[in-house]
Amino acid sequence: MQTDTISYDRLIGKEDSQALVENDIIVPEDEPDVLNVIAVNALTIINNIEADEGKIHIDGELRLNILYTPDKKGSLIKIDKSIDFSHFFEVEGCDSKCRALVAARVEHVDYSVINSRKINIKAILSISGSVFSKEMKDIVVNIEDIEDxxxxxxxxxxxxxxxxxxxxxxxxxxxxxxxxxxxxxxxxxxxxxxxxxxxxxxxxxxxxxxxxxxxxxxxxxxxxxxxxxxxxxxxxxxxxxxxxxxxxxxxxxxxxxxxxxxxxxxxxxxxxxxxxxxxxxxxxxxxxxxxxxxxxxxxxxTRNIEPEREIITTINRSVGATSQVILKEAIELKNNARKIIDIIAYPVISNYTMSDKKVLIEGVIDYNAMYLNDEGYINSSKGEFPFKTFVDVQNDEGVPFLDLKISHVSYEIIAMKEVEMKFVMDVYVDIFYEESFDVLTDIKEVEEGRYEKNKHSITIYMVQKNDNLWDIAKKYRTSKDDILNINEINDEKLIAGTKLIIPIKAQ
Structure with missing residues (x-):
């Protein structure tokens, strides 16, 4: 009997959650007072992911590009700031040797002017994580050298x-x-x-x-x-x-x-x-x-043996899939638009399911359109609109990990107060497919017999539905080849109702 150690990955936890990051931003001394905040562009940077006993710790930064007007003359001032944040997932079975796949993206940003030198920022982050452990198992890999x-x-x-x-x-x-x-x-x-x-x-x-x-x-x-x-x-x-x-x-x-x-x-x-x-x-x-x-x-x-078994669950493959979707939406502004300055947008997933070899995704695009009105003043218009899209996958039995990114934004003024926006959104899906199977960890010979002595050298057996040749041979402690030979058949596929002669060897 030969044993060997196999090393495999196991998915031990998956979580989709939200985190609120809030802070007051002080206007730098060399910048003018705040009259009105026009928009906040935010993105997340993950600096460190650390596995611990029962937890995954995530440390990151929320990078902010705050745009505000100090007056009504059309000036636009920026403040670049960074806010540190921490988040954690509770994952049963996690230890320091685990690794995690984590995605964090901004879903929504709120802002308010506290006073002329202070701005309050609240950002909702969507954080997804899949946690994997590295497993080692000693299993039986060969028993061809054991007789009988x-x-x-x-x-x-x-x-x-x-x-x-x-x-x-x-x-x-x-x-x-x-x-x-x-x-x-x-x-x-x-x-x-x-x-x-x-x-x-x-x-x-x-x-x-x-x-x-x-x-x-x-x-x-x-x-x-x-x-x-x-x-x-x-x-x-x-x-x-x-x-x-x-x-x-x-x-x-x-x-x-x-x-x-x-x-x-x-x-x-x-x-x-x-x-x-x-x-x-x-x-x-x-x-x-x-x-x-x-x-x-x-x-x-001829002998009484006791195989020791374990069921292990592994990731037997992972498959990446991507798609790109173009989303269009016409919006009505509060004022006439002379020029669109820019549009900031965040994709938000509200629900996803797997069906018919597709990952179906629903959500909204959270947008903020900045524009110049007829008088040259800077205005902004915030809102959201829904979307539905899908990504083709190989089957519906895997565990998905999703991420969305807006890769391109374009716009066109189609009327005095109406703007058509077009977003190109990239959808990334990693599917982890799992499989469970029995492995033998040891084979031991036992003294006390588990089988009764067979009194007959031949037994007639009627094949039942879902029977297979291995189970029949094991039940009567004979071999598959002996059953095939004595019945003069060469196909292991059995038909219910067929009578088989079962040769029983002396024990």
Missing amino acids: MEYLKKTIKYLNTIGQNDVETFLKEQIKIPDGALEIDRIIKVDTIIKSDEYRITDNRVMIQGNIHAVVLYTTKNKGEFEKLECDLNYDNFIEIPGALSYMNAKTNEAIIEKNVEVLEDDNGENRILNIELVVKTNAVVTEIEEREIPVDVYSI
Whole structure:
């Protein structure tokens, strides 16, 4: 008898929850008083995920870009602030060796002016987490060397995490605004969308290539005018993961944890250059699907044996699926719109289900449209509209992990007070498929017989519904081959009502 230790991943917990982050923001001394807050653009950065006894701790930051007007003349001032937050999941069976897949996104932001130098911010975060443990089990993998033993084999598949690691990459790019455009006055807002194009696994490392699309909103030297500049930055990097091999799979996640954009002068001394600096944090998890044939049941024809069994539950595979949906909505503003400055939007999941090989997702888009009215004053219009979408998956038996991102926003004024908004939303779904099966952990011979002595050398048995040849042979302590041979049949598939001759060996 041969035993071996198998290593496999098990999903031990999953949770979707919300967290409230609230803080008072003080206006910097070098900025003017607040008259009215127009919008708040917020995003989350997860800095650390730590597993502990029965809990997963999450530490992160809420990055805020607060836009306000100090007067009625069309000026727009920004405040960039960061608020630390902590959150935890209670997960039964969790310990320090577990790993967690976590996504945190902003669902809604409320703000109010306390006084001319203080703004209160309340943000609702959606935090989802799936927790995995690394299991080790000693099982029987081979009993072919033991005489007088009948055994049933099964091929099992299980996911095994080889390792994970993360790395930070610094990117820098200088973009010049087009000739003829007005000079840059102040940077108002910087949006970045990051997408990994592909990855490649070589020995002990994961190679990653991606693209970052940056949109910079700024005011010009002509007071009250807003312009946007868009650019793309390509990046490539590698992450060291010992044990990674080319045939394995990797799951990568990228996040921009630092961004800084400053205005530089060109050769003529004019503010026409944007210096963009970004820090990208990339995490990679390398896994492999192991497949092996093991005995799952055993008996002896002449001896009394007692197999010891356990039921283990593993992730036998994980599958990533994505889709992109375009959402359109026409809204009516309070005032006539001369120009749309920008639209900030957050996707909110209200419900999701799995049916007919699809993950069905319902939710709303929470938006805030900033615009200039006929008089040149800055206004904003907040609201939400519902959406429904789906992602195709392989079957309905897995455990889903969802994330949504708005990757593009466009808009058009179609009437004096009416604006058509178009959002491109990327939907990411990871499905973890689980399977439970019996494994043999030991085989022992016992002295006291569990079977009565057979008094006959031949028994006639009538096949019942759902019978299989293994169970019949085990019941009468004979072999499948002997039943097939004496009945002159070569197909193990049995038909209910068939009479079988069961040869019984002397015991």
